[in-house]
Amino acid sequence: xxxxxxxxxxxxxxxxxxxxxxxxxxxxxxxxxxxxxxxxxxxxxxxxxxxxxxxxxxxxxxxxxxxxxxxxxxxxxxxxxxxxxxxxxxxxxxxxxxxxxxxxxxxxxxxxxxxxxxxxxxxxxxxxxxxxxxxxxxxxxxxxxxxxxxxxxxxxxxxxxxxxxxxxxxxxxxxxxxxxxxxxxxxxxxxxxxxxxxxxxxxxxxxxxxxxxxxxxxxxxxxxxxxxxxxxxxxxxxxxxxxxxxxxxxxxxxxxxxxxxxxxxxxxxxxxxxxxxxxxxxxxxxxxxxxxxxxxxxxxxxxxxxxxxxxxxxxxxxxxxxxxxx
Amino acid sequence: xxxxxxxxxxxxxxxxxxxxxxxxxxxxxxxxxxxxxxxxxxxxxxxxxxxxxxxxxxxxxxxxxxxxxxxxxxxxxxxxxxxxxxxxxxxxxxxxxxxxxxxxxxxxxxxxxxxxxxxxxxxxxxxxxxxxxxxxxxxxxxxxxxxxxxxxxxxxxxxxxxxxxxxxxxxxxxxxxxxxxxxxxxxxxxxxxxxxxxxxxxxxxxxxxxxxxxxxxxxxxxxxxxxxxxxxxxxxxxxxxxxxxxxxxxxxxxxxxxxxxxxxxxxxxxxxxxxxxxxxxxxxxxxxxxxxxxxxxxxxxxxxxxxxxxxxxxxxxxxxxxxxxx
Numbered sequence: 001x002x003x004x005x006x007x008x009x010x011x012x013x014x015x016x017x018x019x020x021x022x023x024x025x026x027x028x029x030x031x032x033x034x035x036x037x038x039x040x041x042x043x044x045x046x047x048x049x050x051x052x053x054x055x056x057x058x059x060x061x062x063x064x065x066x067x068x069x070x071x072x073x074x075x076x077x078x079x080x081x082x083x084x085x086x087x088x089x090x091x092x093x094x095x096x097x098x099x100x101x102x103x104x105x106x107x108x109x110x111x112x113x114x115x116x117x118x119x120x121x122x123x124x125x126x127x128x129x130x131x132x133x134x135x136x137x138x139x140x141x142x143x144x145x146x147x148x149x150x151x152x153x154x155x156x157x158x159x160x161x162x163x164x165x166x167x168x169x170x171x172x173x174x175x176x177x178x179x180x181x182x183x184x185x186x187x188x189x190x191x192x193x194x195x196x197x198x199x200x201x202x203x204x205x206x207x208x209x210x211x212x213x214x215x216x217x218x219x220x221x222x223x224x225x226x227x228x229x230x231x232x233x234x235x236x237x238x239x240x241x242x243x244x245x246x247x248x249x250x251x252x253x254x255x256x257x258x259x260x261x262x263x264x265x266x267x268x269x270x271x272x273x274x275x276x277x278x279x280x281x282x283x284x285x286x287x288x289x290x291x292x293x294x295x296x297x298x299x300x301x302x303x304x305x306x307x308x309x310x311x312x313x314x315x316x317x318x319x320x321x322x323x324x325x326x
Numbered sequence: 327x328x329x330x331x332x333x334x335x336x337x338x339x340x341x342x343x344x345x346x347x348x349x350x351x352x353x354x355x356x357x358x359x360x361x362x363x364x365x366x367x368x369x370x371x372x373x374x375x376x377x378x379x380x381x382x383x384x385x386x387x388x389x390x391x392x393x394x395x396x397x398x399x400x401x402x403x404x405x406x407x408x409x410x411x412x413x414x415x416x417x418x419x420x421x422x423x424x425x426x427x428x429x430x431x432x433x434x435x436x437x438x439x440x441x442x443x444x445x446x447x448x449x450x451x452x453x454x455x456x457x458x459x460x461x462x463x464x465x466x467x468x469x470x471x472x473x474x475x476x477x478x479x480x481x482x483x484x485x486x487x488x489x490x491x492x493x494x495x496x497x498x499x500x501x502x503x504x505x506x507x508x509x510x511x512x513x514x515x516x517x518x519x520x521x522x523x524x525x526x527x528x529x530x531x532x533x534x535x536x537x538x539x540x541x542x543x544x545x546x547x548x549x550x551x552x553x554x555x556x557x558x559x560x561x562x563x564x565x566x567x568x569x570x571x572x573x574x575x576x577x578x579x580x581x582x583x584x585x586x587x588x589x590x591x592x593x594x595x596x597x598x599x600x601x602x603x604x605x606x607x608x609x610x611x612x613x614x615x616x617x618x619x620x621x622x623x624x625x626x627x628x629x630x631x632x633x634x635x636x637x638x639x640x641x642x643x644x645x646x647x648x649x650x651x652x
Contacts, residue, residue: 029473075573080436084429103410103476106432110406110439111469117443121455129451132458137445143437148354149430 001310002054004047004317011046013073014064016117032096032108033115036075039093044321045178046071051317052182052196055310062124063185066131069119070178073135076112076140079105084150113139123185131181138177145170152236155169160241164205173206192305200302203318206293210322212237213286216274228270234259239282240273246280294322327636330643340390341397344445347407355495358434360424362401365419368645371504372397377643378508378522381636388450389511392457395601397463397505403468406430407520412477416423439465449511457507460464464503473497478562486567491530497614498530519623523624527624529644532619538563539612542600553609562583565608566599572606620648 002010004287015037023030046067081087082095083105089095099104116135123131137248152158179196188196214223215230216239230237247255255276258269277283301315328336341363349356372393388453408421411432412517423431424454442461449457474492478484505522514522534611540549541556542565573581581602584595603609625639 026470026473026477027471028477051359074563080432084432101427105409107469107476110435111466113436113439114465114469116463117458117464121462125455127446128455128458132443132447136440136447139440140437140444143433143440144355146432147352147433148432151352154565177493181381189643326491 001177002050002060002311004051004320005058007047007054008043008049008278010050010060010064011043011071012058015068015175018068022113024161027147028100028104029108029111033081033112035099035114035177036096039070039091041075041091044078045074045149045174048175048178048200049182049185049311051314052179052188053186054186055304055306056183056186056192056316059185063182065122066185067118067178069116069135070174072112072119072182073139074174076109076116078147079109079112081146083109084146127185128174130184134177134181134184135291138173141169141173145173156284157238158241160238160245163236163238163241165173167208168201168205171208172201174200175204175207176200195300195304199297202293202300203302203321206290207321209238209286209293212239213283213290216270216277217283228266230274231270232266239277239286242285243273243277243282244280246275251276251280266313294318327381327455327639328374328376330646332384333373333380334369335385336376336390337372337393337397341394345441348534349441353383354426354430354435355437358405358430359425359438361425362405362422362438363398365378365417365482367401367417371400371500372418374501374504374526375508375511377640378505378514379460380508381630381632381640382509382512382518383516387510388470389508391445391448392414392511393459393504394444394505396500397460398438398445399442399465399547400500401584402435402442403472405435405438407472408471410436411516420581423497426630439519453511460503460507464499467495467499470527470582471499484532484562484567486564486571489562493534494531498527500525500526501533502532521626521630523622524534526625528619528626532623533617533647534615535564535612535616538565539616543609554592554600557596558592560614565603565612567605567606568613569599570612573602577602 018139019034019037023033049067049070050060050063054060054098057063059211062323069146079096082090083097083102087100089093095105096108120132120135121128145166145168149170150164152166154200166188176197177200179200183193183196212230215225215237216228219228220227229235234240243255244252255273258273264272298315298319301311301318304311304314345360345363375393375396376389380386383389385558404416405422408416409423409428413421413430414424420430422434426434446461448455471492471494474488478488478492502523503526505526506519509519509522523564534650538556541551541563542554542626544553545554555561556565560566569581570578579597584590586600590598623644624641627644630637630640632640
């Protein structure tokens with residue numbers, strides 16, 4: 001088994017090698033692609049591909065193209081999402097549409113998604129069709145998730161279930177696909193690969209709910225974002241939707257008051273809504289939900305057809321991703 | 327051999343079947359896709375795929391997914407190009423970003439490009455890798471062409487050669503790929519398939535230059551667009567770039583005057599620039615260039631390893647596409 005650090009090193013090197021050889025002209029098409037890939041991120045998804053492969057196969061070279069494809073596709077979705085969300089910054093750097101313009105961002109994103117498929121085309125012919133099918137299905141689901149996310153902004157009566165379905169599409173399925181594709185290329189059988197998909201799905205839900213939780217209850221320093229942003233923007237997260245569901249008439253009026261008024265100072269709104277959350281036990285409900293997804297993940301790891309040593313390695317990797325337990 | 331009409335009928339039926347079964351929710355993602363596909367177009371590219379296949383194989387069913395993939399991808403590029411060009415109308419109908427909004431147009435375009443790959447994934451495994459590679463290379467070139475096209479708007483000193491390279495990327499390579507992929511799936515050997523690619527490339531250049539020519543010298547009724555649009559918008563077409571290259575000092579001053587002034591009424595500008603074109607023999611130069619590409623196409627058809635009857639069939643199909651000779 002390669003260490004996670006060594007896997008991450010391989011990813012950085014291979015990403016550089018692929019994108020820094022060729023793909024030069026027109027510069028307005030290819031520079032934004034190198035730019036968004038260079039401003040980092042944790043390379044979580046390609047790490048998951050190579051790790052899953054490595055659990056079944058000492059040789060992970062054959063999984064590199066798929067790992068890069070998934071990282072490329074993920075960054076493409078961020079690039080286009082940033083246009084749609086009108087976000088000026090990402091990872092403390094100007095977004096592509098902000099640094100260049102919308103047209104450059106649309107088109108370089110389009111090119112980036114095609115480059116992801118150029119990488120998929122390098123997958124061993126033995127696995128090409130099945131990897132391509134998983135990749136396509138997942139990519140389309142991510143678009144569906146983003147559309148639901150945008151639709152939800154202007155839709156009343158979104159339920160917690162709607163929200164969970166949306167985040168599953170928007171973020172979890174790609175984690176599922178990363179693990180599954182890695183396992184397939186590593187030579188795992190269908191049952192094992194499907195378990196890996198489920199594992200990624202549960203982790204994705206846990207991560208997203210954790211992100212929601214930390215947005216209100218995290219430490220600004222560790223979280224890396226301003227606390228309370230979701231509350232200020234009325235984002236229909238698990239926390240807010242659960243609160244709306246659980247609130248009595250008086251609490252509901254108070255919540256609605258804060259959601260509808262635009263003249264309240266941000267800090268005041270954050271404190272007021274957080275207080276309602278606290279009264280309704282929302283933080284505990286959220287933590288229980290997150291832990292349930294982590295528990296389910298642990299069960300899936302345990303059920304895999306791997307040595308105890310390898311299961312332990314995988315469990316430890318997952319542990320490092322659990323933001324509250326680092 | 328199937329008739330062109332029968333091929334076109336198959337395409338319409340199969341497009342409907344693919345896009346009208348499933349792909350329903352979220353509606354804001356999938357409705358725009360059905361919409362842009364429903365407002366027509368000549369289905370030229372999928373016709374080319376099936377025709378090329380049919381020249382080598384009585385059975386064209388196996389080429390249908392690739393044909394639909396190319397039509398889907400083509401319409402995706404139109405959808406995104408319309409956002410970038412800020413075009414309110416296409417084929418006399420509102421464009422997607424105009425009928426919905428920019429975000430819907432970006433995301434449904436993204437989904438559409440993925441759906442093209444879902445169709446590619448249905449290609450027989452025997453040809454999947456090579457078809458996917460051609461498709462990827464072509465798709466990326468189309469993005470490059472669109473970026474050059476946008477770059478050229480704000481770049482001085484664009485040459486005729488730059489322009490020809492740009493239109494080759496933006497429009498011709500997909501016609502080349504349509505023929506080539508069709509031939510490959512039909513079972514043609516590499517030499518034949520490459521010839522088909524070259525054939526599509528030459529036809530694409532001929533069509534685009536013909537479009538440029540007709541934009542100034544066409545008949546508004548048959549051309550379907552207002553005559554002189556390219557002149558009004560200062561579009562750096564083959565005509566304008568050749569004129570700028572051939573003009574003497576006085577003519578150049580006059581041309582530049584019309585390009586730089588914004589206060590001249592459109593009709594006056596069209597007449598003045600057309601007069602300069604006429605003086606410089608631009609219409610004849612353009613027609614010669616177009617005919618050279620059509621002649622080259624005819625030579626390639628002649629060189630194919632097909633019966634005279636089939637060559638004749640292909641030549642007649644090409645003839646129907648020659649706008650001036652209908």
